[in-house]
Amino acid sequence: MTAWDPALLAAPPLTEGENRLPPAHKLFALRTLPLGEIRAIGFDMDHTLARYRAPEIDGLAFKKAARLLVRDRGYSPWLLEIEYDPGFAVRGLVLDGLRGNLLKLNRERQVVRACHGSRAMPRPELDVVYGRRRLSTAAKGFRNIDTLFEIPESHLYAQMVDGLDRGLLKAENYLQLFRDVRWAIDSAHRNGEMKAEILEHRHFFIPPDPQLALTLDRLKREGKKLFLLTNSEWSFTHGVLSHLLDGQDEARPRWTDYFDLVVVSSRKPAFFLETPEPVALEGRPRCFTGGHAAWLEAQLGAEGEQILYVGDHIYGDVLRSKKNASWRTLLLVPELERELRLLEARNQDMRDLVRLETTRRRTLRRASVLMDQWKRNRVRRHVLGPRLSAEAAVALDHEAAHLASSAEALQRRAELQNLEMDTLMKSVEAAFNPMWGPMFRDRDEQTRFADQIQQFACAYTGRVGNLYMYDPHATVYAPMPALPHERMI
Known part of the structure; x- marks a missing residue:
């Protein structure tokens, strides 16, 4: 038995390949x-x-809250038939208890995605209900889904909204559902039943x-x-x-x-x-x-x-x-660990999205310049018209036709590039969550959740054990801040 026998060590020795942290x-x-x-x-x-083991811990909270609603608040036993869907909601969403909606906000607190109950709301419907204004989530009836404990609450509320809309549940309005779900989830965690079950089966949970x-x-x-x-x-x-x-x-x-x-x-x-x-x-x-x-x-x-x-x-x-x-x-x-795995798995797609967007912007910029040249051509033709020779007028008209057709061709190319990019973007975002996409981003915008992390956290990570690989007396450096022009150097 050598001194490097893992059985003798508090932690296994680092290998040569472990100099760089995953x-x-x-x-x-x-x-x-x-x-x-x-x-x-x-x-x-x-x-x-x-x-805690997820989604099992969330499913337990979901079921216990549903039982409380049926037993103590008189809701239909239909609630007990619903299976918990761990992929329905993600952290960082906002519940709109007045309207029965679940919302994803960008960093400007504008609604970028939403569902009514479990039904995805299309963009025109979003614009009618919320417009493009900033949303105050501190207002009555809103609840921020900021903890993992609140994920099953989102799914339970959405299912109850569906039930109310279909006539399967009775309630005064969506706000009553909102308050009852809030009470049920809190009670499930506070009445001791759920904690007792977790401790009884602690090796599993x-x-x-x-x-x-x-x-x-x-x-x-x-x-x-x-x-x-x-x-x-x-x-x-x-x-x-x-x-x-x-x-x-x-x-x-x-x-x-x-x-x-x-x-x-x-x-x-x-x-x-x-x-x-x-x-x-x-x-x-x-x-x-x-x-x-x-x-x-x-x-x-x-x-x-x-x-x-x-x-x-x-x-x-x-x-x-x-x-x-x-x-x-x-x-x-x-x-975070799952998000990082997906980012790695879809790395090539992400690079393709950047390439497509860069190409699309260049195409549109070139089309814009050509359209401006066409407009200048037409102005010149109008101003100089009486003084132009027939030959010069024909030349200007020929140049205008060429500029217009070139600009139109570039516009069509940009539309095709945008369509290709949109198809790829939907595929990438659906890999994270079919309804909501990634937690930290929506297309090219950061989410409200990501913005809150940037504002208030000094650092973030996936688990406490990650601290082990950092010297307790060293400095963990943030990326050097840079203006856009400095990133080109």
């Missing part, structure tokens, strides 16, 4: 992140430290992550103070994290050994907005419920940009911790 294992920095200046690193639990314990151990050994900040209550938190971390490292036999401070039932985002007193958990050293950001900073001896918080909720974890506490933020986007 994209799915990278941190993508939006602002330069000096890890050496970070004194404390905090973690959310749900969909951050714990990655919570897959282990071998890199998680290694990552936390490395950060702690390098002098970082680690804390847990979760909205889940103690019993569920203990059940989940003991499953993931207990016994993974001889030096840290219990999951609490990885953390300097544990805060459960934290009530985020109120944790960053209010100042309730924390309550110590009896018999659990360094474990509390409640509290607030200023108290937590005092406990850790770190504040503001000395703290990095890792979570999956763009509002509760990232936006509020950054705006109200000035913490640095790392957004967990579990869907």
